[in-house]
Amino acid sequence: MSDYHSGESLLFLTDEQLRQGIEAMFFAYRGFTADPDRILASMAYGRAHHRAIHFINRAPGTTVTNLLAILGVTKQSLNRVLRTLIEDGLVQSHVGKSDKRERNLYLTEEGKALENRLSDAQRTRMRAAFRDAGPEAVAGFRRVLEAMMDKDMRRRYSDLREASS
Amino acid sequence: MSDYHSGESLLFLTDEQLRQGIEAMFFAYRGFTADPDRILASMAYGRAHHRAIHFINRAPGTTVTNLLAILGVTKQSLNRVLRTLIEDGLVQSHVGKSDKRERNLYLTEEGKALENRLSDAQRTRMRAAFRDAGPEAVAGFRRVLEAMMDKDMRRRYSDLREASS
DNA sequence: ACAATACGTCAGCTTTGTTGACACTCCAAG
DNA sequence: CTTGGAGTGTCAACAAAGCTGACGTATTGT
Numbered sequence: 001m002s003d004y005h006s007g008e009s010l011l012f013l014t015d016e017q018l019r020q021g022i023e024a025m026f027f028a029y030r031g032f033t034a035d036p037d038r039i040l041a042s043m044a045y046g047r048a049h050h051r052a053i054h055f056i057n058r059a060p061g062t063t064v065t066n067l068l069a070i071l072g073v074t075k076q077s078l079n080r081v082l083r084t085l086i087e088d089g090l091v092q093s094h095v096g097k098s099d100k101r102e103r104n105l106y107l108t109e110e111g112k113a114l115e116n117r118l119s120d121a122q123r124t125r126m127r128a129a130f131r132d133a134g135p136e137a138v139a140g141f142r143r144v145l146e147a148m149m150d151k152d153m154r155r156r157y158s159d160l161r162e163a164s165s
Numbered sequence: 166m167s168d169y170h171s172g173e174s175l176l177f178l179t180d181e182q183l184r185q186g187i188e189a190m191f192f193a194y195r196g197f198t199a200d201p202d203r204i205l206a207s208m209a210y211g212r213a214h215h216r217a218i219h220f221i222n223r224a225p226g227t228t229v230t231n232l233l234a235i236l237g238v239t240k241q242s243l244n245r246v247l248r249t250l251i252e253d254g255l256v257q258s259h260v261g262k263s264d265k266r267e268r269n270l271y272l273t274e275e276g277k278a279l280e281n282r283l284s285d286a287q288r289t290r291m292r293a294a295f296r297d298a299g300p301e302a303v304a305g306f307r308r309v310l311e312a313m314m315d316k317d318m319r320r321r322y323s324d325l326r327e328a329s330s
Numbered sequence: 331a332c333a334a335t336a337c338g339t340c341a342g343c344t345t346t347g348t349t350g351a352c353a354c355t356c357c358a359a360g
Numbered sequence: 361c362t363t364g365g366a367g368t369g370t371c372a373a374c375a376a377a378g379c380t381g382a383c384g385t386a387t388t389g390t
Contacts, residue, residue, distance in 0.1 A: 012300045018288045019223075020326060021295065021307065022197075026216070027318040028310035029194050030237060032187075046376055051191070058184075064337060072195060077378055079338065101336040101387045123183045129312035130186065133305065135177045140298065140305020142186065145193035147294035153192040161185060211345055230367065242347055244369065266356050266367045 035121035048073075048081045050118055053107065056091060057115045058160060061104040063096070070156055090114060200286035213238075213246045215283055218272065221256060222280045223325060226269040228261070235321055255279060 011017065036050050055070050056062060068078055082105075085091040090111035096102030107115060130138050146154060176182065201215050220235050221227060233243055247270075250256040255276035261267030272280060295303050311319060 012303045013292055013295055015288065016329060017303075018291045018295065019284070021291050021303070022219075022284070022287055023223075023322060023325060024307055024310040025194065025197050027315075027322050028313040029190065030318060031314045032190050034315060048377060054187075058188075065335090073377085074379065075337075076339080076380085080377080083338090096336090099336085099388075103337070119184070119187070122187055123180065125313060126183045126186050127178055129309050130178055130183065132312040133308040136301070137305030137308040138177045138182075138186070140302030141309035142189055143298040143302040144294050144306035145189040147297040148193045148290060149196045150192075150199060153195060157188060157192050160188060164181060213346060228367085229369090238346080239348065240368075241349090241370080245346080248369090261367095264357075264367085266354095268368070 031125065032122070035125055036118045039118055039121060044084075048077070049085060052078065052081050052085060053090065053111060053115050054119065056105045057107050057112065057119075059163065060106050063102045063104060065102075067105065072153075085111070196290065197287070200290055201283045204283055204286060209249075213242070214250060217243065217246050217250060218255065218276060218280045219284065221270045222272050222277065222284075224328065225271050228267045228269060230267075232270065250276070 033047060037047065040046055040050060051071055052067065055067060059066070064075070064078070064082070068075060071078060082091065082093075086093055089108055092106045092108055093103045094106065096104055133141070146157065149157060198212060202212065205211055205215055216236055217232065220232060224231070229240070229243070229247070233240060236243060247256065247258075251258055254273055257271045257273055258268045259271065261269055298306070311322065314322060
């Protein structure tokens with residue numbers, strides 16, 4: 001079960017290598033969320049609020065249904081988070097212009113300020129990691145992560161990339 | 166705020182590039198946990214059980230305190246998970262030989278069987294991603310992830326790598 | 331007119347994390 | 361040999377964030 005093409009240069013597909021990849025993901029994801037988590041903990045917010053804020057900032061005017069699909073949670077779960085953000089004046093919900101059933105979500109100035117604080121913290125770590133590893137490593141990082149996504153998530157990820165052109 | 170050394174080849178450190186890295190981590194981590202999650206959902210277990218099982222398998226005989234540090238949760242939280250695993254006969258807890266305060270944790274045969282099912286699912290996806298991306302991309306992936314870890318987590322990660330030699 | 335869609339909300343449950351308090355065992359140092 | 365502290369386990373209470381199911385309302389499109 002351990003060697004697939006013994007002798008060839010497929011050593012990077014060893015079970016041991018794969019396990020190291022798994023553990024690297026686990027430990028790195030912890031680092032990845034650590035800085036925003038610290039900021040959020042000082043307020044009444046959690047990771048779920050961060051995610052909502054991030055993607056509303058990324059795609060201003062997005063609808064609830066779209067956000068639901070991106071975040072992969074239930075309506076009820078998102079709604080709880082969204083309601084507190086709206087009550088606290090970080091997010092605005094406007095009735096859709098063409099389709100009045102839809103709500104278009106926007107960050108307020110205060111919301112943008114928090115988004116900036118959070119993603120600044122996260123970007124700082126990411127920037128340091130990218131710089132340490134170098135451009136080729138970053139390209140590889142991105143390639144592996146993209147290959148690891150579910151098919152629909154890969155589509156949404158690509159959509160977001162194209163949207164920012 | 167967007168360009169740091171305009172003109173140079175540091176385009177990979179653009180805020181936009183960093184944000185894409187952030188989103189890639191988010192979507193990829195979802196894929197990363199999706200397969201084991203599906204298996205666990207069919208039992209009475211969750212991700213926390215998976216993590217405990219993984220690291221007990223990785224370092225048989227590890228102590229509770231060590232596991233606590235690796236997983237980064239509280240004693241009470243881990244204990245709840247560990248207790249159900251012991252009750253269900255997946256994990257054995259032996260009183261330490263030299264220091265009888267410590268408990269050395271081991272997987273039973275049944276525990277190993279579950280560990281195998283779970284990590285098989287996870288490895289399959291990881292293997293596909295690694296193969297798609299190629300060995301150089303994998304090396305870059307690992308380099309970036311390692312740079313993204315907290316310092317103590319990086320140490321634990323290296324320790325685990327060395328331990329399997 | 332009617333079915334489907336988008337959204338919000340109520341109620342209840344689960345997992346996994348948290349604090350705080352307390353007890354027990356055991357090791358080591360005084 | 362006593363005593364302090366480390367390692368462990370457990371009780372209680374709570375919070376964040378996910379889930380299902382059910383229901384209501386507004387709006388849209390057929």
